Amino acid sequence: MYEVATSLLNAQKGKEPEIILNLEKSRTDYFHIDVMDGKFVERNTYKWMESICSYINRLSNLPMDVHLMVEDIRSSIDDFSVFNPNIITFHYEVCKDDEEVFEIINIIKQNNSKVGIAINPETPIEKIFKFLPYIHVVLLMTVKTGAGGQPFISDMYTKINNLKKHKDSNNLDFQIEVDGGINLATCKQVKEAGAEILVAGVAILKAVNYKDIIDELKK
Ligand code: DX5
Ligand code: ZN
Numbered sequence: 001m002y003e004v005a006t007s008l009l010n011a012q013k014g015k016e017p018e019i020i021l022n023l024e025k026s027r028t029d030y031f032h033i034d035v036m037d038g039k040f041v042e043r044n045t046y047k048w049m050e051s052i053c054s055y056i057n058r059l060s061n062l063p064m065d066v067h068l069m070v071e072d073i074r075s076s077i078d079d080f081s082v083f084n085p086n087i088i089t090f091h092y093e094v095c096k097d098d099e100e101v102f103e104i105i106n107i108i109k110q111n112n113s114k115v116g117i118a119i120n121p122e123t124p125i126e127k128i129f130k131f132l133p134y135i136h137v138v139l140l141m142t143v144k145t146g147a148g149g150q151p152f153i154s155d156m157y158t159k160i161n162n163l164k165k166h167k168d169s170n171n172l173d174f175q176i177e178v179d180g181g182i183n184l185a186t187c188k189q190v191k192e193a194g195a196e197i198l199v200a201g202v203a204i205l206k207a208v209n210y211k212d213i214i215d216e217l218k219k
Contacts, residue, residue, distance in 0.1 A: 001218055001219075002191055002195070002196060002197070002198055002217065002218050002219070003029040003030065003175075003196065003197045003198070003218070004028055004029050004030075004197075004198050004200060004204075004214050004217045004218055005028070005029060005030035005031070005032035005065045005177070005197055005198070005199045005200075006023050006028040006030070006031060006032060006199075006200060006201070006204050006205070006210075006214070007032040007034055007148060007179075007199050007200065007201030008020075008031060008032070008033065008034070008049075008052055008201075008205075009034040009045065009147075009148045009201050010148045010149065010201050010202050010205050010206075011052070011205060013048075016051075016052055016055050017055055017059060019205070020052075020055055020056055020059050020060055021059060021060075022210055023062075023204075023210055024059075024060045024062055025211070026209075026210035026211035026214050027211065027214060027215075028062065028204075028210075028214055029062070029063070029197075029218075030062065030063050030064065030065040030086065030087070030197070031052075031056050031060070031062060031063075031064050031065065032065045032067060032179075032199045032201075033049050033052060033053060033064055033065065033066045033067060033080075033085070034049065034067050034069065034148075035049045035066060035067065035068050035069060035070060035076060035080065036049075036069045036070070036146065037069070037070035037071060037072070037076070039070070039071045040069050040070050040071050040091065040093075040094060040145075041069045041145055041146030041147075042146055043146055043147065046070075046076075049080075050079065050080075053066075053080065053083035053085075054083065056083070057083055057084070063085070063086030063087070064083060064084075064085040064086055064087075065085065065086060065087045065089070065116075065177075065197075065199075066080050066083075066085040066087065066088045066089065066113075067089050067116075067118060067139065067179065067199075068080070068088065068089060068090045068091070068118075069091060069118075069145055069146065070090075070094070071094055073090045073091075073094060073095075073104055074104070074107065076090075077090075077104075077107055077108060077111060081111040081112075081113065084112070084113075085113050086113065086114060087113060087114045087115075087116050087136065087137055088108045088111070088113040088114070088115065088116065089115075089116030089117065089118045089137060089139045089177075090104055090108075090116070090117065090118065091117075091118045091119070091120070091145075092117050092118065092119050092123060092127060092128055093119070093120055093123060098130065098131075101117070101131055102131070102134070105131065105134050105135060114136035114137060115134070115135045115136055115137070116135065116136065116137035116138065116139050116177065117131060117135055117137075117138055117139070118138075118139035118140075118141060118145075118179075119138070119139070119140060119141065120141050120144075120145050121141050121142065121143070121144065121145075121153050121155075121156060121159075125140075125159055125162055125163050125166075129166065132166075132167070132170075132172050132174055133172060135174055136174055136175065137174055137175050137176075137177050137197070138163060138174055138175075138176055138177065139177045139178075139179055139199075140156065140159060140160055140163065140176065140177070140178050140179070140195075141179055141180055142156040142160075142178050142179060142180040142181055142182070142190075143179075143180030143181045144180075145180075148180075148201040148202050149201070149202045150180060150181055151181050152180065152181030152182065152183075152186045152190075153180075153181070156178070157189055157190070157193045158193075160176065160178060160190065160193035160194050160195055161193040161194055163176055163194065164176060164193065164194025165194075167194070175196045175197055176194055176195050176196050176197070177195070177196070177197035177198075177199060178190055178195040178197070178198060178199065179199035180199070182198050182199060182200045182203060182217070183200065183202075183203035184203065184213070184216055184217075187216070187217050198217050200213070200217060203217075204217075
C-alpha cells in the first residue's frame with residue numbers, strides 16, 4: 001500500500017472546510033500544505049495555508065505534511081509548528097551550506113515534527129545523500145516547483161529509482177515522496193520506480209469522487 005498526501009493548493013477558496021471533511025472521509029493519508037512565500041517561488045500562499053492549517057486542526061485528526069517553499073525557513077518552521085504537523089519539509093536549494101541543512105534538521109526535530117528535504121527537478125539527488133540517515137522523508141519535485149496542474153517531467157522516473165536504489169543498498173529508512181503531476185496515468189510508473197508517498201492535487205480535487213482516485217493511487 002502506498003500513502004496519498006492531498007495537496008490543497010488548488011482547493012476552491014471558501015470551500016476549505018467542506019473539502020477537508022470530504023478528503024478525510026475519502027481516506028487521504030495526509031493533508032499536503034504548500035507554503036509559498038512569493039520569493040523562493042513566485043506565488044504567495046503563506047496566509048492562506050495558515051488558515052487552511054487552522055481549519056484542519058479544528059476539523060480533522062489526520063496528519064499534515066507541510067511543504068515549505070520559502071526562503072526564511074526558520075520563521076516558517078515557527079509559524080507552522082503551532083499546528084503540530086507530522087512532517088515539515090524544506091528545500092535543500094535554499095540552504096547556504098551543509099551546516100545550515102543540519103541546523104534546520106535539528107530545529108524541526110526539536111519542534112516534534114518529522115523532517116523532510118525537498119529537491120527541485122534539476123538538483124542532482126547525490127547532493128542530499130549525506131543527510132539521509134538523519135531525516136524521515138525525501139520529497140522529489142516532479143514538476144517545476146511553485147504551481148499545481150503541470151505535467152509530470154518524465155526524466156524523474158530515473159531519479160526516483162536512483163534514490164530508491166541508494167536507499168536499499170545503504171539500508172536507510174526514510175520515505176520517498178513525489179510531488180507534481182501525479183495522476184492515474186503517471187502513478188503506476190512512479191510506484192514501480194520506488195515512490196512511497198504520492199502527493200496529488202489537481203487529480204484528486206478535480207475528480208467527482210475523491211475516494212475513487214485516492215483508492216487507485218494507494219493500490
Ligand atoms: C507545487 C506543489 C505541489 C502541487 C502538486 O510546487 O508543491 O504540491 O500542488 O499539484 P498537482 O498534483 O496538481 O501537480
Ligand atoms: Zn508540494
